């Protein structure tokens with residue numbers, strides 16, 4: 001059985017005190033769910049405090065980004081070597097980094113390779129813009145992003161060591177969720193592409209305006225193995241309802 005992952009990307013939200021309170025609420029509401037992995041990705045500044053807050057709980061911790069070198073003159077960047085001391089996951093390739101900060105496909109690949117090499121588990125985000133979709137280029141854009149992400153990896157990645165998050169850019173923070181059919185189609189395509197190109201079968205998450213109201217129908221799709229949740233992850237009740245939907249509603253693999 002595929003164990004789904006529900007990861008909350010808090011983005012640049014909450015003070016440290018607010019983050020501790022949110023983590024506490026998530027911890028209490030989520031409890032110890034069976035057969036689902038849960039992670040929260042707070043700002044870097046919160047990681048050590050949240051490690052203590054979440055110790056002994058089922059909630060895992062991750063970072064929203066990571067650099068591609070382990071140390072050196074890279075002002076402002078954060079090394080996988082230090083992240084691995086405090087958390088288990090790192091997100092790379094989020095569309096806000098690709099589009100607002102100009103992060104290239106190649107940079108995402110270097111980050112993935114470096115983070116994997118340190119033992120961090122990695123969420124690799126890919127997804128097309130609205131223009132790409134309208135031009136019928138969804139699969140080719142996702143394939144290009146995947147191929148670039150995998151190019152610098154030295155060793156065959158362990159499929160438990162990473163997940164792909166399919167996040168159509170037009171659905172992120174817009175309230176415009178992809179339909180379950182659209183999300184399923186691309187998640188299935190991602191798995192097929194990685195089987196053929198990289199001989200690996202990771203989980204595929206969907207991300208883009210996931211809420212408690214639409215999570216169950218997304219999770220009912222065969223190739224959607226969880227969610228990367230932005231806005232709704234800042235509301236503990238709603239995030240825990242999404243986790244419950246994942247725990248209860250996965251189809252047989």
Ligand code: PEP
Nearest residue numbers: 172173207208209230231
């Ligand atoms: C995200 O930031 O990864 C995301 C999916 O955001 P939202 O859920 O707010 O659309």
